[in-house]
Amino acid sequence: MRFDHVGVATRDAADLADLFDGLLDAPIAHEETFDGMEVVFLELDDGGYFELLEPTAGGAIADYLDREGPGIHHVALATDDVSGALDRARDLGVDxxxxxxRPGAWGHEVAFLHPRSTGGVLVEFVEH
Incomplete structure (x- = not known):
């Protein structure tokens, strides 16, 4: 597996994208409306991404922002086999x-591990 992206919950993806582009030279690689969110992927030099998540309706990101405020929501790791990665996690007793x-943004297959089993970090497996 390799680092793929960090998901950042925000109330204004456009403003944050502008800031990170100026600060990190991280241009927009992909934008879409998906699952009640505006999703913006900013490309980093090493091939990784910042994924900005702005809710357009209720849902997990809206709830997260209400509860925690803006900030890092999850860390995503790329794999060639999400099902196999889930099987390994299940075998290790990970919740x-x-x-x-399931379908994720940008046409990827994704699955999440519960943070109570991963040191408080919401981990996403993503298969391109």
Whole structure:
């Protein structure tokens, strides 16, 4: 596995994208409306991304912002086999948010591990 992206919950993805582009020279690689969110991927020099998540309706990110405020929401690791990664996590006794892979932004298959089993970090497996 390799680092893929960090997901950042925000109330204004456009403003944050402008800031990170100026600060990190991280241009927009992809934008879409997905699952009640504006999702903006900013490309970093090493091939990783910042994923900015702005809710457009209620949902997990809106709830997160209400509860925690803006900030890092999750860390994503790229894998060639999300199902296999979930099986390994399950075998290790890790609590899963997703029992099976599901569609994610940018057409990827994704699955999340529960932070109570991963040191308080919401971990996402992503298969391109």
């Amino acid at each position: 899963l948010v997703d029992e099976e892979p």
